[in-house]
Amino acid sequence: MADGVAKRRVVIVGAGVAGLSTAFLIREKIREIGSNVDMVILEAKPYAGGSTRTDLVNGYTCEWGPNGFLDNEPLTLRLIKMLGMEDRLIRANEASSRRFIYHNGKMREIALNPVKFIKSDIVSLPIKLRMALEYFIPARKNGDDETVYEFGRRRLGAGFAKYLLDPMVSGIFAGNTKELSLKAVFPKMVEMEKKYGGLFKAMFARQKETRKNGKKQGGPAGPGGTLHTFKYGMGELTETLAEKLKTDLRLSSPVKSVVKEDGKFTVITENDKIKADYLVLACPSYETSRMIRDIDKKVAGYLDEIEFAPVDVVCHGFKSENVGRSVDGFGVLVPRSEGIRSLGTLWSDSIFPGQAPDGYHLFRTILGGACDPEIVNLEDDALNDVAKKDLARLIDITNEPYLTKVFRHPKGIAQYTIGHLNKVAATERMERVLPGLCFTGVSYRGVSVNGCIKDAFRVADKFRDLEKSR
Numbered sequence: 074m075a076d077g078v079a080k081r082r083v084v085i086v087g088a089g090v091a092g093l094s095t096a097f098l099i100r101e102k103i104r105e106i107g108s109n110v111d112m113v114i115l116e117a118k119p120y121a122g123g124s125t126r127t128d129l130v131n132g133y134t135c136e137w138g139p140n141g142f143l144d145n146e147p148l149t150l151r152l153i154k155m156l157g158m159e160d161r162l163i164r165a166n167e168a169s170s171r172r173f174i175y176h177n178g179k180m181r182e183i184a185l186n187p188v189k190f191i192k193s194d195i196v197s198l199p200i201k202l203r204m205a206l207e208y209f210i211p212a213r214k215n216g217d218d219e220t221v222y223e224f225g226r227r228r229l230g231a232g233f234a235k236y237l238l239d240p241m242v243s244g245i246f247a248g249n250t251k252e253l254s255l256k257a258v259f260p261k262m263v264e265m266e267k268k269y270g271g272l273f274k275a276m277f278a279r280q281k282e283t284r285k286n287g288k289k290q291g292g293p294a295g296p297g298g299t300l301h302t303f304k305y306g307m308g309e310l311t312e313t314l315a316e317k318l319k320t321d322l323r324l325s326s327p328v329k330s331v332v333k334e335d336g337k338f339t340v341i342t343e344n345d346k347i348k349a350d351y352l353v354l355a356c357p358s359y360e361t362s363r364m365i366r367d368i369d370k371k372v373a374g375y376l377d378e379i380e381f382a383p384v385d386v387v388c389h390g391f392k393s394e395n396v397g398r399s400v401d402g403f404g405v406l407v408p409r410s411e412g413i414r415s416l417g418t419l420w421s422d423s424i425f426p427g428q429a430p431d432g433y434h435l436f437r438t439i440l441g442g443a444c445d446p447e448i449v450n451l452e453d454d455a456l457n458d459v460a461k462k463d464l465a466r467l468i469d470i471t472n473e474p475y476l477t478k479v480f481r482h483p484k485g486i487a488q489y490t491i492g493h494l495n496k497v498a499a500t501e502r503m504e505r506v507l508p509g510l511c512f513t514g515v516s517y518r519g520v521s522v523n524g525c526i527k528d529a530f531r532v533a534d535k536f537r538d539l540e541k542s543r
C-alpha cells in the first residue's frame with residue numbers, strides 16, 4: 074500500500090540472534106501493514122550470527138555459543154514456525170534430564186524428585202536438612218532486590234548456595250552469585266516466593282497443576298521445558314534468518330556512532346552515513362554505549378557499567394573406549410571449591426545424539442566466567458590443556474582427543490548485577506523520549522536465546538504501533 078509519505082528506513086545494528094530475529098519480525102510487520110519502509114542491517118563482523126553459530130567438523134557438531142534453547146518460550150516456537158523450521162527441530166534425549174555435580178571429588182547425580190534428592194549423597198545431611206527447612210522460612214516482605222547468593226542462603230542455606238546454586242548459576246550465566254541480581258536473572262523465583270510463600274510451596278502447588286494438566290514444570294536441577302536444537306545445530310537458526318534477510322544485510326560494517334538530527338537518526342559507519350527513522354541497537358551494551366554517547370551521556374554511562382563475563386568453550390571429540398565412565402546425561406557442573414578450573418562439561422552427543430560420529434563422544438568444556446576472568450590471558454593451547462586435564466579428572470579420559478576446537482568469547486555473557494533493572498528502565502525512558510529508538514539483545518532482558526527472541530517480538534510490535542500511528 075503506498076501511503077503517500079516519503080519512504081522510511083529502519084536500521085538494525087548487530088546481526089546476532091537478537092538483531093536477526095528483530096529484523097525478520099519487523100520485515101513481517103512491514104509486509105503485514107503494507108508500510109513504505111526499507112531496512113538495513115549493519116554487522117561489524119564478516120559473518121552474521123554473533124555467538125549463535127555452529128561448525129560442523131568431521132561428523133561433530135561444534136557450537137560456538139548456545140547449544141540449545143528451552144521449548145518453554147512460546148515466542149521462540151512461533152518464530153521457528155514463521156521461519157518454516159519446525160521440521161528441523163531436534164529434541165534433547167530423555168537421558169539428558171540426568172545432571173551431575175562434582176562434589177568432594179566425586180560425580181554425583183542431582184535427583185529431580187525431592188524424596189530421591191533427600192536420599193542422595195549429593196550434599197551432606199546438615200545441608201539437606203537446612204534445605205528442607207525452606208518450607209518454613211517466611212517470605213521476605215520488603216521488595217528490595219538481593220543477590221542470587223543471598224536469596225539462596227536465606228531460603229535454602231549457605232551449603233546449598235555454595236555447592237549447588239553457585240555451579241548452576243556459573244553454568245547458565247557464567248556469573249558470580251554474590252553479584253547477580255535475583256530480580257533480573259531469576260524473576261520467577263521472586264514471583265514464587267511472593268505468590269506461594271516459598272520455593273517448596275511453589276513446587277508442590279505446581280506439581281498439583283502438572284497432575285491436573287499434564288504439563289512439565291522445572292525441577293531443582295534445571296529450568297522448565299525441554300532443550301532443543303536444530304539438525305545442524307543452533308547456527309541453523311541464525312543462518313536461516315541471515316539467508317532470508319540477505320538483501321538487507323551489510324557485513325563488515327561496524328557502526329561507530331549515532332547522531333540525532335532533523336527528527337531522524339544518522340548512523341555512522343567507516344564508509345557511510347545512513348539516515349534512519351527507526352533505529353534498533355541489537356549489539357552488546359558496551360558498543361551501544363559508545364554509539365549513543367552524544368545523544369544521552371547518562372544512559373551511555375549506565376550501559377557502560379553492564380559487565381560481560383568471558384566464557385571460553387573447548388570442544389573435544391574422544392573415542393568412546395577412551396572415556397572411563399558413563400556419560401549418559403546432560404553433563405557435569407563443578408563448584409569452585411573442587412580445585413577444577415572448568416565450570417563444567419556438557420556431554421553433547423548424549424544430549425543430542427548425532428552430534429558426534431558413531432563410536433565417539435563430543436564434550437564441551439566451559440571455562441572462565443565472572444569468577445575466573447583471567448581465563449582471557451591463556452593462549453588456546455594452554456586453555457586446551459586445562460580442559461583436557463579437567464576432563465581426565467571428571468570422566469576418566471585416557472587418550473588424546475580426535476578433535477579439538479576452541480571458541481573464545483572474551484565478552485561472553487552479560488552480567489545482570491544488582492541495579493541492572495534500573496539501567497534497563499533508563500533505556501526504556503530513552504525509548505519513550507526518542508520514539509523509533511530501541512535497545513535489544515543479550516544486554517537487557519534475558520541472556521538466553523529465548524530472552525533475545527522474546528524481546529525481538531516486543532521491538533517488532535513497537536515498530537508496528539509507531540508505523541500505524543504515522
Ligand SMILES: Cc1cc2nc3c(=O)[nH]c(=O)nc-3n(C[C@H](O)[C@H](O)[C@H](O)COP(=O)(O)OP(=O)(O)OC[C@H]3O[C@@H](n4cnc5c(N)ncnc54)[C@H](O)[C@@H]3O)c2cc1C
Pocket residue numbers: 086087088089090091092115116117118121122123124125137138139140141142143326327328329355356357360384385386482485486513514515516519520521522523525
Ligand atoms: C559460550 C556461551 C554459551 C551459551 N549457551 C547458551 C545456551 O545454551 N542457551 C541459550 O539460550 N543461550 C546461551 N548463551 C547465550 C546466547 O548466546 C545469547 O543469548 C545470544 O547469542 C545473544 O545474542 P545477541 O544477538 O544479543 O548477541 P551476539 O550474539 O553477541 O550478537 C551481537 C552482534 O552485534 C555485532 N556488533 C557488535 N558491535 C557492533 C557494531 N559496532 N556495529 C555493528 N555490529 C556490531 C556483533 O559482531 C554480533 O554479531 C550462551 C552464550 C555463550 C557465550
